[in-house]
Amino acid sequence: MTGSIDRAGCEWLQYDYDPALVAGDRPGSFTMWRYRDLLPVPDGPVRYPLPIGGTPLLPAPALRQAAGIPQLWIKDETRNPSASNKDRATALVIEDGLRRGLDTITTASTGNAAVATSFGAAAAGLRAVIFVSTGCQPEKLALMTEAGARVFQVPAGYAAAVDLSRAAAREFGWLDRNTGANPLTIEAKKTVAFEVWEQLGRRIPDAMIVPVGDGPTLVALDKGFAELVSCGLAERQPRLIGVQAERCQPLVKAWLGAPAGPAELDPAGTVADGIAVLRPAIGDAVLDAVGRSGGAMVAVSDSALLNAVATLAGRAGVGAEPAGAAALAGLESAVESGLTDRSETVVLLVTGREVKAAGPPADPSRVAVVEKLDEVEQALAVS
């Protein structure tokens, strides 16, 4: 900088202008397609139009100091296009569908996967057909219809919504993005492991703490780190510590071998709606992965979740929804129970933040209540 001039009332700083002030190389890029040799993506250009993955691994100095863990890191998945890690799975499933010439994608979801699917389908020019329980928040519905998705509310709840979405995919030849059902969801999310390893300078962390709902996020990390070992690029895997909400902790109870009471299986009873899954789609695989890694499952209270949201915002500048902040909420109990210690390299996976629709409430012409497959067909045929 060499001084400043006044430009119509504005102070403009001045420099010794020279072409060399802008680097001559191309700006770098970092997306999950970097790992396409470990993804089922054949040759040819990637068709999915939004950049996905390559999210930051944040050192979070103030949080490190507050937690007393000098090698604490935040893998910030809120920087994906729809602000959650669901965008990875959505992108790979759609990439596969575009290559196969399909025009409709379907999923059931408690929220973020549906939002990611609605926006991802819009970007790619596909139709999204979303199945939710009738209890789904109106604000999330508004986000889905804002992106042009068709939404079906299923009175019998989330499990029935999954069944209906999967049946529709089979019957109508749609892309099935249901979590745990399509192996591409695991393939996509495993790229988080590759990124963490590269961002740590090709090192494996000692432990990684992860929110667990249906399970694919954690299982995909297991597979990703295992593949780094299989490739001869790493010698070991990190301990995986899965976190659930106290009010909906089927996998923590299963891990402990203890029966779960009704107060521990109440999805509507926790603020962490994004991980409040009564019957996790791939729960067995979660328990298998956690066990092999030397990790554990831990449960956290709603007040710990809300504290974690505030701490991520106030100490790291990261906005997270309660489910997205579960890893930080689980950190303290992981340290206390000896699952990790303060001298280790620990990565917290922050899976998502709150977004909201900017426009009006959900377009009623795009939302219908259905109980059976023929009602779906009828509703879509009419409009």
Added chain:
Amino acid sequence: MTGSIDRAGCEWLQYDYDPALVAGDRPGSFTMWRYRDLLPVPDGPVRYPLPIGGTPLLPAPALRQAAGIPQLWIKDETRNPSASNKDRATALVIEDGLRRGLDTITTASTGNAAVATSFGAAAAGLRAVIFVSTGCQPEKLALMTEAGARVFQVPAGYAAAVDLSRAAAREFGWLDRNTGANPLTIEAKKTVAFEVWEQLGRRIPDAMIVPVGDGPTLVALDKGFAELVSCGLAERQPRLIGVQAERCQPLVKAWLGAPAGPAELDPAGTVADGIAVLRPAIGDAVLDAVGRSGGAMVAVSDSALLNAVATLAGRAGVGAEPAGAAALAGLESAVESGLTDRSETVVLLVTGREVKAAGPPADPSRVAVVEKLDEVEQALAVS
């Protein structure tokens, strides 16, 4: 991919594992610090801990087709950490403050700048003191206090909030991030011009359409493109087309040389709260930049703004707030009035999306109503 195995009930795709499946180079990175030789950032490591800028320039194929503009691009600033372009200015102002050893940053804001400052300060370990009008939305207040900011509500409105924030900065030696007041806000936001130029393959677009509130976003683009010319890296600047809401269009009226009626100067009357500024901080510089570039100022209705939000979501998979979608809302009238034509390279700047606090309402102990500087000092001393 070579096949698949069953792993605890999950289908795991298999590959011919080999170290060469992961590229040996380091993953690329792309942030606004790439342009530090054109920023007032002396040598030494950047201290600001969040990656900023390097946002995608999206080709948006479905939107291109719908608009009939094959070279239409979206510069998606919603991918910044607090989901708006305000993060750039925040980061550079804080970087400067960290180097000068300051511990408090202040700004007045209608919303996004305050949220960006609150989260950015938290990430950097600074205290944020925010001044808003008493009409500021409770949800935005909750975001600010979630990140630990102190918020002062000023009954006399936004202009008085700016005055108080600037007076506090002078009196207490705080970092002044007020838009238009600190030349670093322009310096930071000009990096958008550098990025667009690089992302287009070192080419200047024909036109760039930009939401205008206080003015720094547009003025910074003017400066950035001018500096590319000064560096000998470009031969011309794009036409800059500024967009305001019909209900609050002081700069459109000034551009047209027409008096503005009360219905055109009603900040509370539009959905585009992010650009509803009655007395733009650097309005003269906006009019100067628009004029020199061969562009214009255009006004758009609220229904056009909401349509633009829906079109960005449904055709491009980009979530925007109404103010953030103003560039798309202005595109049609820019084409109709001959400011650009469908064969040109046109870039829409999408400045921000809606985010919301995940936790409880604003912490009342962090919010106070003040009218004078000594009340600010008193409130901060007490807590």
